[in-house]
Each structure stands twice: as C-alpha cells, then as structure tokens.
Amino acid sequence: MSEFTESDFWRLVTVDDKTADPESVTQRLKTLLADLNDEQLIAFDKQFSICMRQSYTWDLFGAAFVMAGCNDDYGFSEFRCWLISRGKQVFNEALQNPDSLAQCTPVYHLNEQPYPYLDEYDLIAGLLYEERNDDELPFVPSGLDQPKGKRFKDKPKFLKLTYPQLFAKYWQ
Numbered sequence: 001m002s003e004f005t006e007s008d009f010w011r012l013v014t015v016d017d018k019t020a021d022p023e024s025v026t027q028r029l030k031t032l033l034a035d036l037n038d039e040q041l042i043a044f045d046k047q048f049s050i051c052m053r054q055s056y057t058w059d060l061f062g063a064a065f066v067m068a069g070c071n072d073d074y075g076f077s078e079f080r081c082w083l084i085s086r087g088k089q090v091f092n093e094a095l096q097n098p099d100s101l102a103q104c105t106p107v108y109h110l111n112e113q114p115y116p117y118l119d120e121y122d123l124i125a126g127l128l129y130e131e132r133n134d135d136e137l138p139f140v141p142s143g144l145d146q147p148k149g150k151r152f153k154d155k156p157k158f159l160k161l162t163y164p165q166l167f168a169k170y171w172q
Contacts, residue, residue, distance in 0.1 A: 004043035014087035019106050022118050025085055029124050038129065045125040045137050052122060054095060055080045056144055062152030063098035066159050066166045068114050081121035102165030114170060
C-alpha cells in the first residue's frame with residue numbers, strides 16, 4: 001500500500017463481526033494499523049478526524065441518547081467511533097438520517113444493554129505513531145465547540161417523533 005486512500009481507510013475501520021466486543025474491535029484495528037508506514041498513519045488519522053467532525057451533530061447525539069442513554073461528550077465521541085466502525089454506508093446513511101441506525105444490527109450488548117461505543121478507537125493511530133517516533137501526530141483541531149445543528153429535545157414524546165425507529169427498538 002503506497003498512497004493511502006479513502007477506500008483504504010474504510011477497509012481498515014470497518015468491522016466484519018458486528019457482535020464483536022469493543023476490546024477485540026480495538027485490537028483488530030491496532031493490528032491493521034501496525035502495517036502502515038508513518039505517512040499512511042498520518043493520512044489514516046486525518047481521515048478519522050474528518051469523520052469525527054462530520055458526525056459531530058446534535059441529530060446523531062440524539063440518536064446515541066435514544067439507543068444507549070448517551071449524555072456526555074466523552075460517550076458521544078465513543079459512539080461516533082462505533083459508528084465509523086460500522087462502515088462507510090452505515091456512516092453516510094446515519095449522517096443523512098440518524099434514525100437509520102435502527103437498521104444497524106446487530107449491536108454489541110453489555111449487561112443486556114446495547115453498547116454502541118468504542119473507547120479510544122480514535123486514538124489508536126496517534127498512540128502507535130507516538131510509540132514509533134517519540135513524537136505526536138500533527139494535531140487536527142475539530143473547529144467546533146458544540147455539535148452542528150439544533151440540540152435535540154430529550155423528552156420521550158419528542159424523541160419518539162424525531163427517531164421513531166430507534167425509539168421503538170431501544171427506548172426503555
């Protein structure tokens with residue numbers, strides 16, 4: 001692999017086993033990224049940052065809230081990592097219509113609750129680069145203090161209207 005492409009990115013981040021536990025998903029990506037050279041690792045991290053920025057929306061935050069009770073920035077970051085791991089098609093559909101995530105199955109469960117989170121999935125490339133070079137990856141600022149769009153209303157009646165499929169499937 002010489003020039004790193006968007007297709008390469010999606011091939012690396014997309015998980016085949018949708019029921020895999022978060023630790024094995026993370027380990028899989030670590031193993032795959034170890035084969036990249038430094039320039040490819042930088043390109044991977046840049047593409048990951050782009051996806052994280054694209055998905056930093058109140059509409060997706062609301063979807064995460066309905067699916068798994070996500071209610072803070074850290075959890076929302078982990079949710080967006082999980083979303084990226086589902087692949088390009090699911091990711092793009094969710095950007096257009098967050099309620100489409102109701103069709104995104106299966107979802108890993110922890111203690112019998114849906115767990116659409118990947119802890120520090122977005123940091124793997126940076127940690128690997130730092131380990132190799134004793135230096136950090138170039139910082140790519142998100143540029144946003146708040147998610148894009150209008151904040152979702154967290155009352156059940158509004159959530160049911162905004163996310164009918166997710167609400168029917170996940171709301172407890």
